[in-house]
Structure formats: C-alpha cells, structure tokens
Amino acid sequence: MSDYAVVDPATGETVAEYDTFTDAQIDEAVARAASGFAAWSALPADERAAGLRRVAALHRERRESLASTIVREMGKPFAAALGEVDFSADIIEYYADNAGVVTADQPLDILGEGTAVIRRSPLGVLLGIMPWNFPAYQVARFAAPNLANGNAIVLKHAPQCPESAAALEEIFRDAGLPDGAYVNVYATNEQSAAIIADPRVQGVSVTGSERAGSAVAALAGQHLKKVALELGGSDPFIVLSADDLDAVVRAAVDARLDNNGQACNGAKRFIVVDGLYEEFLARFASAMGAAKVGHPLDEDTVLGPLSSLAAAERLQAQIDRAVEQGATLVVGGQRSGAYFPGTVLTDVTPEMDVYREELFGPAGVVHRVADEEEAVRLANDTPFGLGSYVFTTDAEQAQRVADRLEAGMVYVNVVLADSPELPFGGVKRSGTSRELGLLAADEFVNKKLIRVG
Structure with missing residues (x-):
C-alpha cells in the first residue's frame, strides 16, 4: 500500500x-x-x-x-x-x-x-x-x-x-x-x-x-x-467552585470529547477541589460513559472511531499500563477495533507514565486537590503548556490562577471558544x-x- x-x-x-x-x-x-x-x-x-x-x-x-x-x-x-x-x-x-x-x-x-x-x-x-x-x-x-x-x-x-x-x-x-x-x-x-x-x-x-x-x-x-x-498538550481543567455543577460537567465532557478526543488543546487532566470532587467525578464519569459511540455518519454519534486502528491500540496500551501501575479505571477503557469509549481514570500519581503523557483520545484523568495552591501546582506539573481551563465563581481567583498557569492559553468558565482572531499556541514542549x-x-x-x- x-x-x-x-x-x-x-x-x-x-x-x-x-x-x-x-x-x-x-x-x-x-x-x-x-x-x-x-x-x-x-x-x-x-x-x-x-x-x-x-x-x-x-x-x-x-x-x-x-x-x-x-x-x-x-x-x-x-x-x-x-x-x-x-x-x-x-x-x-x-x-x-x-x-x-x-x-x-x-x-x-x-x-x-x-x-x-x-x-x-x-x-x-x-x-x-x-x-x-x-x-x-x-x-x-x-x-x-x-x-x-x-x-x-x-x-x-x-x-x-x-x-x-x-x-x-x-x-x-x-x-x-x-x-x-x-x-x-x-x-x-x-x-x-x-x-x-x-x-x-x-x-x-x-x-x-x-x-x-x-x-x-x-x-x-x-x-x-x-x-x-x-x-502536543495535556491541558488542565481546573474546578475550584461552581454555582451549576451540571454545566461545569457538560463543559468538561465537551472539552474532552471534541474531535473524538483527538485535539491537542483538549482538556485531559481534570483537577477538582476536594469539596466538589466526589460529585464531579460521579457526574463526569456517567456522562463520559454515556457518550454514544457509533458510525461517524449517524446523526446521534458523539464518538466516531479514532483516526486509525493503530491510534486506538496506542490509547489502549496507555490505559492498560496506567491500570497496571495502580490507576483506577472508573469507566470505559476497552476499545472495539478503532472505536474507543469515553474513559475516566483516577488515583493517578507522579510515578505513573500516564501522569505526564498525552492521552490522544476520549480518555481523561480526574485528580483531587485540597485548594487553589495545590491545583495550580498540579496543573503546571507537566512537560506541556498549551491550553488550560479554569472554572470558578470568583473573578479575582480566576485572574490570579490564570496569571500563574504555565500555558499559552487560559479559558475561564468557557470551552470550545476558539475564534479566528484569538491566538493559538503554547510554551514548554507544546x-x-x-x-x-x-x-x-x-x-x-x-x-x-x-x-x-
């Protein structure tokens, strides 16, 4: 061929x-x-x-x-x-x-x-x-x-x-x-x-x-x-406070599943403060697992196949290795040919390969943090620096966190907001x-x- x-x-x-x-x-x-x-x-x-x-x-x-x-x-x-x-x-x-x-x-x-x-x-x-x-x-x-x-x-x-x-x-x-x-x-x-x-x-x-x-x-x-x-990118999605957690979860799912999860600026690491973690994880995992996998020409399809069988096999290997190293698979994680379902991992630690890898497909990692300080530290603990997302009801906190993130782009309380007039790019290995x-x-x-x- x-x-x-x-x-x-x-x-x-x-x-x-x-x-x-x-x-x-x-x-x-x-x-x-x-x-x-x-x-x-x-x-x-x-x-x-x-x-x-x-x-x-x-x-x-x-x-x-x-x-x-x-x-x-x-x-x-x-x-x-x-x-x-x-x-x-x-x-x-x-x-x-x-x-x-x-x-x-x-x-x-x-x-x-x-x-x-x-x-x-x-x-x-x-x-x-x-x-x-x-x-x-x-x-x-x-x-x-x-x-x-x-x-x-x-x-x-x-x-x-x-x-x-x-x-x-x-x-x-x-x-x-x-x-x-x-x-x-x-x-x-x-x-x-x-x-x-x-x-x-x-x-x-x-x-x-x-x-x-x-x-x-x-x-x-x-x-x-x-x-x-x-x-590449492994963009953080930081959740610090929310008036409408369902809306935040919808934004998180959209940011992860866009383009079958194959976007360099897709949210891939979900960093959630302790007070919202359990509820966010439950709703996020449920929505990710419910995303319809099907033929890309079907009107109700949310996730078509990954770009190739090899791409799906690479993602499968990453998920399997993460679980072998101690991560918890909450939902998904098993491909069918080139198709891959919405997948969520938790309990990922810095010793695991997936902690610093880019997951190029419909899979995300959810982290629990104590506060803003820990959220920023975790968000920046990556070789990448493309985009980032911050969800908070505190405008001053949003500006403070945006200033500290090591990324080329910060989106506050919004996802999928690219536009021709907005510059796109990153720092570090992005x-x-x-x-x-x-x-x-x-x-x-x-x-x-x-x-x-």
Whole structure:
C-alpha cells in the first residue's frame, strides 16, 4: 500500500491510494512555489485578500464534499467535519479582512530627527507539515495568514489525508491564485528534509507530535531556517467552585470529547477541589460513559472511531499500563477495533507514565486537590503548556490562577471558544509559535526597519 492512502477507520477499508512524489516532482513543486511567490508577493494586499475571499467561498460551496472526505480519512462525526470546514472558511475570511492590517507599516517614535518605520514583507516559500486530526482547519490557520502576507506555500499533509490535500489544492487553484502560490506535495520524511534544506525555502511550520517537532526543528536549525512549532498538550481543567455543577460537567465532557478526543488543546487532566470532587467525578464519569459511540455518519454519534486502528491500540496500551501501575479505571477503557469509549481514570500519581503523557483520545484523568495552591501546582506539573481551563465563581481567583498557569492559553468558565482572531499556541514542549489572530501573521515576515534622517 502507498504511504499516502485513505483508510476509513470506521471500516478498515482502503478507499484510495495516492503515489508518493518522485524527487523530480518534489523539485518541480518547489520551483513552482518559487515562481508563484514572485507573482503572488507582487500583488497589492487587497488583491491577495480578494483571492483569499474566493478560497473561503469555495470552502463553503464545497463544504459537504470536503467534510465527507474528512470523515473517511480520520473518522470524526459528519456534523463536526462540517463545523471544521465552516471554521476554516471563517479563518481565511479573517485574514482576507485583515490583509491590509498585517501588511501595514508600523511607524516608530524615535529619539532623533527624521522618521522610522517597520515594514513587513514576506519571506518567500514556506513548507507546512500538517497533521491528520483537523485536515482542513490546520491548513487554513497556517496558509491563510502567510498567503495574506505574500508568502507562497508548499503543503505536506499527513499521509492519511491525501484526498483532503488534493481537494484543498484544487480550491486554491480554482480561486485563481497564481500557479505555485499554494502547492501540495505527497512527500516522504526524507523528501521533507530535502525541502527544508532547499535554499528556495525560507521557513517551515509543523503541527504534530513532540517527536516530529523536535526532528523538524533540528533540521531547520541546521539550515538556519525559521521554524514554527505547534505540538502536543495535556491541558488542565481546573474546578475550584461552581454555582451549576451540571454545566461545569457538560463543559468538561465537551472539552474532552471534541474531535473524538483527538485535539491537542483538549482538556485531559481534570483537577477538582476536594469539596466538589466526589460529585464531579460521579457526574463526569456517567456522562463520559454515556457518550454514544457509533458510525461517524449517524446523526446521534458523539464518538466516531479514532483516526486509525493503530491510534486506538496506542490509547489502549496507555490505559492498560496506567491500570497496571495502580490507576483506577472508573469507566470505559476497552476499545472495539478503532472505536474507543469515553474513559475516566483516577488515583493517578507522579510515578505513573500516564501522569505526564498525552492521552490522544476520549480518555481523561480526574485528580483531587485540597485548594487553589495545590491545583495550580498540579496543573503546571507537566512537560506541556498549551491550553488550560479554569472554572470558578470568583473573578479575582480566576485572574490570579490564570496569571500563574504555565500555558499559552487560559479559558475561564468557557470551552470550545476558539475564534479566528484569538491566538493559538503554547510554551514548554507544546511549541514555540502562535497561529490564528494577528500574531500568526508575524511569524514568517521580514520586519524591516527603514530609518530616514
């Protein structure tokens, strides 16, 4: 079987296969991107914005087809796949609306006479290495701000998402962008390394695992290329007080089961003060266990299959090892093929592997803590630092805890609140950069000083 293949995780059937590019095809793709950059970057910002609006419109026009492809590739429920395509269109439109803002000169107050400005200009051809868990959204949040700036994109998608990769390249082409402004490649890891080394390529962005991020960062550093990393997470969900515990539990379940539990910023560690712990655990475990597991095209399905049989087997191994090491399995914990039920662990201690691992699937760990101080200490006791969630009725406490959390994002009394204008990213082993919002548009630009005496 080809490295690039669509294997429906709901059935195990190989739906389609795509040929990996030859080295000659890779070289031709980079050459096209270099030529496309020259044409695309020469356009005024408002013309690039118009092109991006056409890209967003085509996402909406083809939303059902693209969503169906996403379901086949990674198994998320169809309604969630439709939501992903819609959000992708929103993101692209946001950067179309703000293309003039992100490319505008930034005047500086100077001590001497004359003027000084920071002028932002594109770097050139960028390589994007994208994951499988959000086949359209991940591409939109990388490509849109960088295209708005005038960069050109070479996109290497996950090997299990070749159909989405082809459909997205077709959208950018049909939107009338210059040939080469957005180029899809079916590349091996070795070929990706060669693209990073290519002098025509000026930067690389990777969303994926710690291992992938570390490997790409090492290559980028070796070749003195700008790199942006969006990696894993084990986000804490801290419950300190509640007027409506049922609402908090619903938020906790939503934050854990979104995208079949396969979101890097999904809540994975639930840290609950002693006075609410027993009641929270009982309601949370009940709701997790009741989440309907079924075919992703069924309307009442909450949890479709994980992205692959291998993904389900990895999660099963983590759960089994946690129980062997002394954790308590409260509910779930037994896969059926690639399907995995809502799962809850308790009694997890720092000596266990699962204490510092990321559970990439519909499984969470519930911890009991005495107070705010212990909650913050436990929340920060992780190699990750992506997102975090704080639920409290005390506004001052919310701000105090938010300030102390070692994370790139803190959401207070709200979940699933991502939006195109809000920056996304983390610290520690969760990454080095920001996507979405205006900050994303500053990752791959030359901030050139122009000083006039």
